[in-house]
Amino acid sequence: MDPMTFSIIRHRLFRIVDEAVITLKHVSGSAITNEGHDLMVSLYRADGTLLMGGVGFLHHLTSAAEACKSIIRRFEGDIHEGDIFLLNDPYTAALHTSDIYLVSPIHHEGRLVAWSACFVHVYDIGAVNPGGFAPQAPDIYTEGFSSPGIRLVAGGEMRQDVLDTILNMVRSPEMVTLDLRSMIACNNVARDRMQSLMTKYGAKEVDGACAELVNQSEDLFRARLRELPDGQWQSRQYLDVNGDTARVNLTMTKKDDRLIFDFSGSDPQSPYSINCTKWASLGGLFAPLFPLLCYDITWNEGVLRPVEMIAPEGSIVNCTRPAPVSVATVGAIQSVNNAACSTIGKMLGASEKYRNQSTAVWHANHFAIFKFGRNQKGGDSIGILTETFAGAGGARSFADGVEIGGEIPNPISRMANVETVEAAFPVRYLFRRRAPDSGGPGEYRGGTGGELALVPHKAPDGGINYVISGKGSRHPMSEGLAGGYPGAPNSYVWVKAPEDGANTPVTAAGGLDAISGTQERVSWGVYPLMGRDALYVRWNGGGGHGDPIVRDPEAVRRDVAAGLVTLQSAGDIYGVALRDGAVDETETMAKRKSIRSARLQQEASE
Amino acid sequence: MSGQDRISASVAVKEGQAVCAACGHDLGPATKPWKDHAHRREIPLALAGGQAYDTGHEGVLLRHFYCPGCAALLDTETAMAGDPALDDILAARG
Structure with a gap:
């Protein structure tokens, strides 16, 4: 394929996702979607593999791929143009029940050529607690409506009986309707634009560009990995709930052009709804990987190929049914995000070329x-x-x-x-x-x-x-x-x-x-x-x-003046003395010297 | 270890050895856990400084790993008593 056509098609795929996100927001009426941007839209190939990851919560990109694949398996031979399927079962592909996936097959000249998928955190899902997060749920059965795959729209027509059944199980059904319709609109736009793209360039040409795009991402990501040092980095997260503490342990090993995320040693699944399934953990580790290691690479199946995840079955990062998971996205999944962010940050910090892209864990x-x-x-x-x-x-x-x-x-x-x-x-x-x-x-x-x-x-x-x-x-x-x-x-x-x-x-x-x-x-x-x-x-x-005691004292002074750091922390942690709003350099030097002396009086760990 | 000059911003690599980036103090082979050669201090999180760390809960520790040579703070860890240190090591290269 000539590079110009390839680039145009690649760019059009980006724009399709962007336009679909805008559509989703225009139709949705909930603050969590419009204000918080708790959403995601992506495109998938005919076999359900990730083609073009969009923005929003990135831990959904790979889970929605699994949702597409699951629908393909479940409805084999019965997938038609204009259909839209709903899936929100965490033990099939979703992260938790309130993050509903709507996946839509995209046909061209009667043939299935691609999928679009999106999610929003719906207004309510009928769990024991309002809003979808259910800290009082002892199991998946009390976390609301859950489907491993159901046809919501058939040939472009809403299945009113299915919609009514869903709405009958949730609080504020009028808002949940709006959530679902926003996702239908989003998928309709993605499908329409993909069909236009194929009409203009030909389905075979577009599919060829998509295959090349996936291979390009794999090649670029493997090349980046080869630039990074080989080694092993560890991180640990503690999740405290009601006095209990659960651990998520991660050892990330990088060798040549491969990355292995090993969660062995993580605690058994919790009685509380902070657990997550293996699809959720996979998404959780990719959420920081995409922006930190692939910021200039298209987020698709090619990025997944060099990565392996080990998540022990029955653990908090690969729980088994009927463990509750409704708090997963802010529970174990986020801890997987954090642990992966930490180990990737450490690996980048060890690289001469990429050290300035190293970051401590965010929020x-x-x-x-x-x-x-x-x-x-x-x-x-x-x-x-x-x-x-x-x-x-x-x-x-x-x-x-x-x-x-x-x-x-x-x-x-x-x-x-x-x-x-x-x-x-x-x-x-x-x-x-x-x-x-x-x-x-x-x-x-x-x-x-x-x-x-x-x-x-x-x-x-x-x-x-x-x-x-x-x-x-x-x-x-x-x-x-x-x-x-x-x-x-x-x-x-x-x-x-x-x-x-x-x-x-x-x-x-x-x-x-x-x-x-x-x-x-x-x-x-x-x-x-x-x-x-x-x-x-x-x-x-x-x-x-x-080290805090090598921070520029003037920066500490500004932090105190802005109310971002207290006077107590300025002295105790940063070793900076302030007098009348200015840095007392003599006292600061003495304070920092005193802190260093105290450190050397500690026992060696051996 | 050819071509690799550091483990982190605070721990450098010199001739296959992990060393303090500030003073060059030897912290052992870069392919082994360097924290075994650092000074380690564990304090309750509540005493780490400032009110924001004082959660009112006991049993949460903040570990500090210092350079024995110059007292630079090389790494920190949140931990519970008895949990092993987090090890970051580079693989040996041909």
């Missing part, structure tokens, strides 16, 4: 908090606090992490405006801001996470309730690199208003401690936000890079 700990209840307009609302997507950047080998800088597994994640949340729910924000000391200290500091506080406001029922799947308030999860500290852990606090009727101060000054009332830590389950109580959340910062 490692989502806090899934779904508010639900009667809103100020008398209707029912369910919705996630999209601040969980706001994230924080990990420090690089040459620069600080980006404050509230998003996350690696979703390059387009973001959070809703405060006003958007207040318009949909009977709540008011007391404050939302960057959280001091949340970024992992280092020569280059991890980006700060944030903190917020909510109170009920004009709630017809006196407030609302919320489902919280908040692991990670015990163990830091955003690991640092090369001596950098981890980002601070999350914190979830229920502030119970004082009995004497004192008003809750509506001010950002002082943060959590300025809110009147007694503080009770919460993390897992369903809780009320009623009366004059407040909910405080702090989310983790990114990991730091390098």
Whole structure:
């Protein structure tokens, strides 16, 4: 194929995915899709293998490929033009039940030539808890509607009986309908544009370009791997839930042009819904791999070929039915993301050529908090606090992490405006801001996470309730690199208003401690936000890079002045003395010398 | 180890040996866990500095690995008591 035609077809495939994402957002009405960008659209070849990975949550790219393959197996000989299939069973391919895949065959001149697939986190899936994350679910059976594959649209016509059956099992069916229709619209656009592409260039020519594109990705990725040092890197993640702690252990081995991710030694599957299936783990490790190692390579099946995953059956990263998995995306999957990000960051850091692309772990700990209840307009609302997507950047080998800088597994994640949340729910924000000391200290500091506080406001029922799947308030999860500290852990606090009727101060000054009332830590389950109580959340910062006591003292001074680092941490961790807002160089030198002396007095590990 | 000059930003490789990038202190063969040759300090996370690490939970540790020569902080790990150190090693090359 001539290179010009190849490049044009490749570019058109990119644009098809982009346009499909835009369509999805235009039709969807939920904050989690439009504000948080908890979505994904990709194209797949006729056999279901990944052709063109799109943006959104990247751990879905490979799982949706498995969804396509599963539909091909299940409906062999009965797949027709205009069909759209729904799949959300985690033990077949999906990550958890509330992330529904709609996969659509693409035909040209009567022949199946490709697939498009997309997902959104639907408004509700009928699990024991509203919103899809179900911390109270003991098994998959209580995590809502689940299908290993069902035809939702037949030959372009909605199967109303199937749709009605699904909607009969969920809360807020009108919003779930909108979610499903947004995905149908998305797939329709992708199918239409793919068909146009094939009409213009010919199906055989396009398929040839697709095959070449996959091979090109494999060749480029293998070449990159050969440039990187051979070795073995380890990472470990702790997930704390209700007092229990589970480990995800990873040893990543790179040899020549192959990468092996070995999760042996990870803990057995948990009684809590933080587990994930093997398809989810595979997606979880690719989510950081795509952007960190293949930022200039098309994300497709070719990138998968040099990679092997070992995930022991029955473990938290390859659980067996009927283990609960509804919190997987912010549980074990995210820990797989983090562990892979850490080992890849270490490998890049060992490379002369790629060391400046090394990064500490970004926003490692989502806090899934779904508010639900009667809103100020008398209707029912369910919705996630999209601040969980706001994230924080990990420090690089040459620069600080980006404050509230998003996350690696979703390059387009973001959070809703405060006003958007207040318009949909009977709540008011007391404050939302960057959280001091949340970024992992280092020569280059991890980006700060944030903190917020909510109170009920004009709630017809006196407030609302919320489902919280908040692991990670015990163990830091955003690991640092090369001596950098981890980002601070999350914190979830229920502030119970004082009995004497004192008003809750509506001010950002002082943060959590300025809110009147007694503080009770919460993390897992369903809780009320009623009366004059407040909910405080702090989310983790990114990991730091390098030794904190070699950080430029002037940078520490700026951090303190901006409220990103406290005076206490400036002295205790960075060894920087500030006087009247300026660096006291003499005292700083003495402080750092004292820290070094104390370090050398420690016992050797041998 | 030909052509490989470091394990991380803080641990370099010189003639097949892991060395402190700041002072050159020998940390053993680069194909073996260098942390065995570093000073190791374990502190409760709550004492790591600043209020943000004070989660109110016990049993969470922050490990520091220091260069015995110059006291540079070479690596950190979050850990629970008794968990092994994380080992990062380079493969021997011909």
